[in-house]
Amino acid sequence: MTTTDMPAAPSSDTVPRSPAGNPLGFGHMLRKEDARFVRGQGHYVDDVRLPGMLHGAILRSSYAHARVVSIDTSAAEAHPKVKAVITGKILETLNLAWMPTLSGDVTAVLATDKVRFHGQEVAFVVAEDEYSARDALELIEVEYEPLPAVVDATHALDPDAPIIRDDLEGRTDNKIYDWEAGDEAACDEAFAKADVVVAEDLVYPRVHPAPMETCGAVAHMDKVTGKLTIWTTTQAPHAHRTVYALVAGLPEHKIQVISPDIGGGFGNKVGIYPGYVLAIVGSIVTGAPVKWMEDRSENLMSTSFARDYHMHGEIAATKDGKILALRVRVLADHGAFNGVAQPTKFPAGFFHIFTGSYDYPAAHCKVTAVYTNKALGGVAYACSFRITEAVYLVERMVNCLAFELKQDPAELRMKNLLRPEQFPYMSPTGWEYDSGDYPRALREAMRIAGYEELRREQASRRAAAAQPGADPTAPLMGIGLSFFTEGVGAGPRKHMDILGLGMADGCELRIHPTGKAQLRLSVQTQGQGHETTFAQIVSHVIGLPPEDIEVIHGDTDNTPFGLGTYGSRSTPVSGAAAAVAAQRIKDKARVIAAAALECSVDDLEWEHGRWFVRGDPTQGKTIAELAMIAHGSLELPEGVEGHLDASVVYNPPNLTYPFGAYICVVDVDPQTGQVKVRRFIAVDDCGPRINPMIVEGQIHGGLADGIGMALMEVIAFDRDGNNLGGSFMDYLLPTSMECPSWELGQTVTPSPHHPIGVKGVGESATVGSPPAVVNAVLDALQVRSADMPFTPAMTWRALEGRPMRPDLAIE
Amino acid sequence: MRVTLTVNGAETTADVEPRLLLVHYLRDVLGLTGTHWGCDTSNCGACTVWLDGVPIKSCTTLAAMADGHEVRTVEGLASEDGLDPVQQGFVEEHGLQCGFCTPGMMMTARALLDRIPDPDEATIREAISGNLCRCTGYENIVRAIRWAARHEAERTSEEAAV
Numbered sequence: 001m002t003t004t005d006m007p008a009a010p011s012s013d014t015v016p017r018s019p020a021g022n023p024l025g026f027g028h029m030l031r032k033e034d035a036r037f038v039r040g041q042g043h044y045v046d047d048v049r050l051p052g053m054l055h056g057a058i059l060r061s062s063y064a065h066a067r068v069v070s071i072d073t074s075a076a077e078a079h080p081k082v083k084a085v086i087t088g089k090i091l092e093t094l095n096l097a098w099m100p101t102l103s104g105d106v107t108a109v110l111a112t113d114k115v116r117f118h119g120q121e122v123a124f125v126v127a128e129d130e131y132s133a134r135d136a137l138e139l140i141e142v143e144y145e146p147l148p149a150v151v152d153a154t155h156a157l158d159p160d161a162p163i164i165r166d167d168l169e170g171r172t173d174n175k176i177y178d179w180e181a182g183d184e185a186a187c188d189e190a191f192a193k194a195d196v197v198v199a200e201d202l203v204y205p206r207v208h209p210a211p212m213e214t215c216g217a218v219a220h221m222d223k224v225t226g227k228l229t230i231w232t233t234t235q236a237p238h239a240h241r242t243v244y245a246l247v248a249g250l251p252e253h254k255i256q257v258i259s260p261d262i263g264g265g266f267g268n269k270v271g272i273y274p275g276y277v278l279a280i281v282g283s284i285v286t287g288a289p290v291k292w293m294e295d296r297s298e299n300l301m302s303t304s305f306a307r308d309y310h311m312h313g314e315i316a317a318t319k320d321g322k323i324l325a326l327r328v329r330v331l332a333d334h335g336a337f338n339g340v341a342q343p344t345k346f347p348a349g350f351f352h353i354f355t356g357s358y359d360y361p362a363a364h365c366k367v368t369a370v371y372t373n374k375a376l377g378g379v380a381y382a383c384s385f386r387i388t389e390a391v392y393l394v395e396r397m398v399n400c401l402a403f404e405l406k407q408d409p410a411e412l413r414m415k416n417l418l419r420p421e422q423f424p425y426m427s428p429t430g431w432e433y434d435s436g437d438y439p440r441a442l443r444e445a446m447r448i449a450g451y452e453e454l455r456r457e458q459a460s461r462r463a464a465a466a467q468p469g470a471d472p473t474a475p476l477m478g479i480g481l482s483f484f485t486e487g488v489g490a491g492p493r494k495h496m497d498i499l500g501l502g503m504a505d506g507c508e509l510r511i512h513p514t515g516k517a518q519l520r521l522s523v524q525t526q527g528q529g530h531e532t533t534f535a536q537i538v539s540h541v542i543g544l545p546p547e548d549i550e551v552i553h554g555d556t557d558n559t560p561f562g563l564g565t566y567g568s569r570s571t572p573v574s575g576a577a578a579a580v581a582a583q584r585i586k587d588k589a590r591v592i593a594a595a596a597l598e599c600s601v602d603d604l605e606w607e608h609g610r611w612f613v614r615g616d617p618t619q620g621k622t623i624a625e626l627a628m629i630a631h632g633s634l635e636l637p638e639g640v641e642g643h644l645d646a647s648v649v650y651n652p653p654n655l656t657y658p659f660g661a662y663i664c665v666v667d668v669d670p671q672t673g674q675v676k677v678r679r680f681i682a683v684d685d686c687g688p689r690i691n692p693m694i695v696e697g698q699i700h701g702g703l704a705d706g707i708g709m710a711l712m713e714v715i716a717f718d719r720d721g722n723n724l725g726g727s728f729m730d731y732l733l734p735t736s737m738e739c740p741s742w743e744l745g746q747t748v749t750p751s752p753h754h755p756i757g758v759k760g761v762g763e764s765a766t767v768g769s770p771p772a773v774v775n776a777v778l779d780a781l782q783v784r785s786a787d788m789p790f791t792p793a794m795t796w797r798a799l800e801g802r803p804m805r806p807d808l809a810i811e
Numbered sequence: 812m813r814v815t816l817t818v819n820g821a822e823t824t825a826d827v828e829p830r831l832l833l834v835h836y837l838r839d840v841l842g843l844t845g846t847h848w849g850c851d852t853s854n855c856g857a858c859t860v861w862l863d864g865v866p867i868k869s870c871t872t873l874a875a876m877a878d879g880h881e882v883r884t885v886e887g888l889a890s891e892d893g894l895d896p897v898q899q900g901f902v903e904e905h906g907l908q909c910g911f912c913t914p915g916m917m918m919t920a921r922a923l924l925d926r927i928p929d930p931d932e933a934t935i936r937e938a939i940s941g942n943l944c945r946c947t948g949y950e951n952i953v954r955a956i957r958w959a960a961r962h963e964a965e966r967t968s969e970e971a972a973v
Contacts, residue, residue: 030902037910038898040845040885044911047844131828212849212857212911212945263847263911264945296850527909527946697905700948728854728943736936736949 006541006583006755016608018545024609025540028693032547033531042261046293048218048231054083056282056292057133058275059123059140060302061115064151064373064721065162066144068111068122075139076125081132084285085140086124086278088112098167099247099277102270102498103347105176105338106167107376109274115144116164116336117375118723119301124278126286130293149373149721150174152808153310153333156370164336164371174371176338181352182327182364182429190325190362194316200400203787204389205807206308206333206374206715207708208300208725209381210733211526213263215303216293219279223287229256232276235265236564238522239501241556243272246499248280259554265526266705266766267380270341270566271304297726304341305374305715306381308333308807309351309389315397321407323416325362328354328393332369332378339376341566342385343496343503349379349386350487352429356394357438357485357659358416363428373721382705382766385567387486395482395771403784409481409775410451414442417483424752431487433657435749436685442483445661445683448745454479454665475667475676478780482662484768487655488760489572498563504651505569506560507577509538509585511644513631515624517544519581521553522562523574528762529694530570534578536690540756541582542589542623543609560647568658568760571690572751577650579755584646589626591640596621596629656751656759660684662768664776673796675711675777677738682769683745686761687754695761700742702765708734710773710788718809814878818843819887827874834858836874837884845885845914849943856942859915860884866922868941885914888921896959896966897921906955908946916942920956929960 015023022029036042073085088110091097098106111122123140127133148162155161156174165171191197217232228250234240237257245252262269275292282290294303310331316324332348334340342349348367355363379385398416402409417438418425425433446452458477465474493502508520519534530553535546553559562574586606593611594601597619604611612620621629623644630636630644665679680703689695712732715725725731750757770788777790778798786798787806797804815824818841825840837843837860848870849857858870861883888895897920900906907913916939923930923938930938935956936949944952 031905033910034902034907037907037913038894038901038917039889040843040914042845042910042913044844044847046838046848049842131830210945212855212909212943213847214849262909264909266945296852296855527907529908693905697908697947697951700950701908701946702948704945704948727852728850729852733855733943733945735940735943736953737940739949741932741953742948742950 006579018547020545020547022546023536024543024545025536026688026690029532029536029546029691031529031532032535033529044213044261044263045216045218045231045233048291050218050220050289053218053289053291054126054128054282054286055130055133056124056126056279056290057130057137058121058278058298059137060298061111061118061120061122063115063144063146064118064149065147065164066115067147068114069143069145071123072141073123076136079127079132079136079139081128082125082136083128084126084282086110086281086285091281096248096277096281101337101339101376102341103338107337107339109277113167117373118721119298119375121274124282126282126290151373151717151719151721153331153370153372156372164373176334176369176371177347178366178368179347180364180366183362184364186362187325187327187364191316194324195319196317196404197314198397198400198404199312199314200397200785202311202313202393202396203806204307204309204311204392205787207306207381207713208715208731209266209268209304209306210300210731211264211266211268214294214296214299215269215273215275216291217276217279218289218291219283220289221280221283227254227256228280229258230280231258231260233262233269234259235269235524235526235566237524237554237556238561239498239563240272242501243499247277257556259524262524262526266382267306267566268304269526270380271339273303296728300715300731301723301726302375304377304380305335306377306383307389308378311393313393313397315401317401321401321405321412321415323358323360325360326355326394326397327364330365330367332367333372333374334369334378335374335376336371337376340378341498342379343490343498345495346385350384351386351390353387353427353431353487354390354393355427355429356391357418357483359418359422361428374717382702382763384486384488384763384767385490388767391482391484391767392771396774399775400784410442410446413481413483414439417442432654433485434654434751434753436657436659437747437749438483438659441659441683441685441747442661444745444747445663445681448683448743449663449681451663473671476670476780478666478668478776478778480664480772480774480776480779482768482772482775484764485657485659486568486764486767487657488568488763489652489656490567490569491652491655493651501563503563504649505562505574505577506649507574507581508560508647509578509581509645511585511623511627513628515544515548515627517549519549519551519578520559521551521574522560523565523570524554525565528565528570528698529691533571533690533694534575537575537578537756538582541579542586544623568762571758572656572754572760573650573652575758576652576755577648580650581646581648584648585644588644589623591637592626592630593621595637596634653753656754658684658686658759658761658764660764660768662772664772666776666780668777668780668795670799673792673799675790675795677707677740677773679743680740681743681745682765683747684761684764685747685749686764687750687757687759688748690758696744698762699744699765702763703742703769704734704739705766706769706773707738709770710790711738712789712791714789714806716807716809724809812875814874816877817881819883829875831874833869833872833874833877837869843884843886847911847914849911854943856915856919857912859918859942861918861922866919885917888917895921896962897924897956900955900958904951904955904958906947906952912942912944916944916952920959923956924960924963929964
């Protein structure tokens with residue numbers, strides 16, 4: 001049997017349309033999922049209501065570091081509506097007090113010996129309703145013996161620092177690991193020859209994904225059948241099922257994980273939190289379904305934070321601005337347990353892609369990770385496994401170089417960008433960039449921005465401000481650039497696994513006899529629009545209308561195994577699986593068409609969802625007709641089974657490498673430090689766009705994240721380790737007022753190895769935009785160095801030449 | 812205590828704890844789960860509903876405070892004729908992704924258009940500034956509301972022509 005070629009991506013204005021007006025493949029299409037959401041009929045975890053369902057609530061530590069002397073639960077147990085009170089001691093008897101993290105460490109489900117961060121789980125109450133459960137928390141008496149806390153990561157390795165993880169045998173310090181990448185000797189050599197070396201200290205402070213829906217679960221252990229059903233906020237239902245089997249010793253075939261509609265994830269819903277396990281334990285103990293939903297403070301204080309990288313970068317260059325080398329030392333604050341969610345072989349995630357989008361031969365990074373008395377996490381908030389930190393580093397370093405050389409940062413970037421003919425490009429730290437035309441993207445962004453005109457405006461404003469009697473309130477104008485390259489779509493299974501699970505994804509496509517299809521996916525949407533996009537992928541290959549293709553996901557009993565949605569991996573991995581499954585359907589349909597039309601497969605040609613006899617287009621069969629024949633009584637050729645189904649596990653050969661050029665224009669009030677984002681221009685290249693509307697929506701959201709991180713989002717701590725970002729009154733998210741009207745552009749460079757040429761895009765803007773905003777603010781202030789977020793206070797301090805640490809409320 | 816609320820035009824009554832929040836009355840007593848809870852502190856607006864025609868945050872309103880009053884939720888937006896133009900606008904302009912903030916956002920938007928039928932971008936942005944969205948970057952929400960305004964204006968002029 002011959003395999004037909006995958007169709008090339010058409011431009012969206014030429015794509016044929018279905019009877020409902022949808023594109024038969026790529027193109028603008030309204031979302032299938034919206035019908036339920038706009039009617040208030042989305043079905044989220046907190047909407048799950050089961051007969052007899054009980055409610056759980058978690059008592060949390062009020063200390064960052066303390067020994068747990070005693071816990072008295074008697075008053076709580078006496079509460080008339082309380083059904084169970086669970087402590088670490090009880091969990092110890094079930095061997096469940098600790099559970100494995102996704103990084104080879106363990107984390108406490110409920111504290112037994114010590115609490116190690118403010119907000120850590122200490123006890124769990126199950127009651128008839130949530131109000132009573134929370135009342136009962138107040139009745140639990142915990143005696144703590146406070147211990148000194150490690151709050152500042154830069155002091156975690158001091159000789160007198162308290163040992164946080166004395167539960168681990170033989171621990172004498174707070175170091176988790178040292179890790180390095182690149183060629184240190186080559187780097188040193190390049191630095192020795194450089195005309196210019198610029199060093200910079202950068203803090204990428206701790207931030208939080210903060211999806212609008214917090215994390216939660218409803219667990220129901222059916223004691224008769226022995227089946228555990230858990231509705232939960234997870235981006236990775238299959239991985240969670242396997243972990244539950246490993247943690248609790250439950251039989252995996254008796255666990256059903258259902259991830260219904262998810263109110264945003266951004267990496268917050270990759271990890272397995274104690275609350276999920278406690279809901280399961282609560283259901284086992286009480287025999288009833290148990291719901292646990294965290295409140296916003298619990299979400300911000302205890303679940304997966306992001307970043308917390310303290311970086312020292314050094315960039316070497318010639319005097320005319322040709323970059324020669326980049327090296328970086330990172331101190332990574334992982335919190336009290338090493339719970340980062342990333343491929344096993346990459347303890348610092350994909351940070352070592354920090355050489356970015358530029359052409360230079362030498363680079364080296366060394367990462368030291370430490371424990372501190374803070375919540376665990378690190379890889380989250382649309383970070384593409386720490387490429388966010390990498391892009392921030394290189395884009396700030398390039399700007400610092402431009403500052404010192406007094407060169408235009410656009411010109412300096414253009415001078416150093418990789419050239420199209422260098423692809424596929426092997427980076428100095430071992431990444432094979434698949435495709436790109438970087439100068440084109442930067443030129444396009446500069447064209448949309450009117451870059452030269454902006455610089456002229458800035459020069460004239462600065463000249464006016466320098467005049468005697470100039471208006472001291474006149475805003476300071478800043479222009480910032482960033483250029484990013486991401487590697488997304490983890491990943492090739494021989495290199496990438498999580499807890500030993502290879503990062504391949506399954507997909508099943510069934511064409512029913514009447515030509516209506518169901519596509520079952522291992523990945524799980526949290527708003528990315530999979531029900532539409534994946535239908536379009538299948539439509540693109542076999543020509544069925546997208547409205548006739550139902551996408552099924554988020555239920556481990558009804559979908560094939562795979563690692564889920566995070567790291568912008570759904571389209572690169574699962575999208576490829578869907579395309580390959582559709583291709584197999586198309587190939588099989590061809591054989592069936594040949595049998596039905598009594599011709600050779602080689603005599604058949606393909607167009608718009610049908611096979612026809614070359615030279616006689618009237619003799620043909622559509623996929624829908626062939627589906628009926630495949631299920632019918634026609635004698636099929638030997639070796640060809642009936643029905644029209646396909647099942648695929650896709651193991652990506654490489655990551656896909658989306659890229660983009662961003663320009664931000666800000667106006668800073670010199671008297672208040674208030675930053676106003678005037679314009680934001682984003683040119684993204686994620687290959688062909690399956691649904692341009694959805695892609696643009698993904699980019700818009702990521703750009704808002706960039707505004708948030710650069711201007712307002714930070715989880716800081718006081719000297720005792722109290723979390724100071726525990727509500728939306730303290731942890732600020734961007735509103736419609738801080739976000740400008742985004743100006744988007746695009747270039748299209750297909751991925752050569754993806755079956756339909758597409759690249760991931762979900763996190764591109766979150767990864768790429770923060771340095772553009774920061775570079776713009778610093779350009780406005782005409783200052784080289786200061787850390788984000790540029791709240792009015794931070795900006796004002798930077799303007800005064802007294803920048804301060806963003807992550808500590810300690811002078 | 813006993814409370815009686817008119818919700819989406821229908822009278823509802825229940826014995827509730829005095830401390831019961833309106834959002835929980837709607838979700839747990841009435842089963843109207845289209846109204847979401849997101850933050851506890853009136854910041855996020857996922858819980859926005861109307862109280863006597865004015866958008867309020869139902870996570871910081873007691874059910875008792877709504878006793879004897881009229882509440883409208885997302886479930887009361889569509890009519891027998893179909894979706895409200897605001898709902899249709901959110902579909903047409905991709906004004907939602909995960910859908911969690913959407914009901915509250917649409918209730919705010921509907922109230923805005925009832926007050927100001929043809930708002931400009933700045934007016935829209937100010938009106939929705941008490942509703943957080945983590946997915947869309949707000950751009951398409953603004954467009955969705957403008958879509959609704961435009962289509963309502965067209966509908967009004969068509970009706971006037973008839």
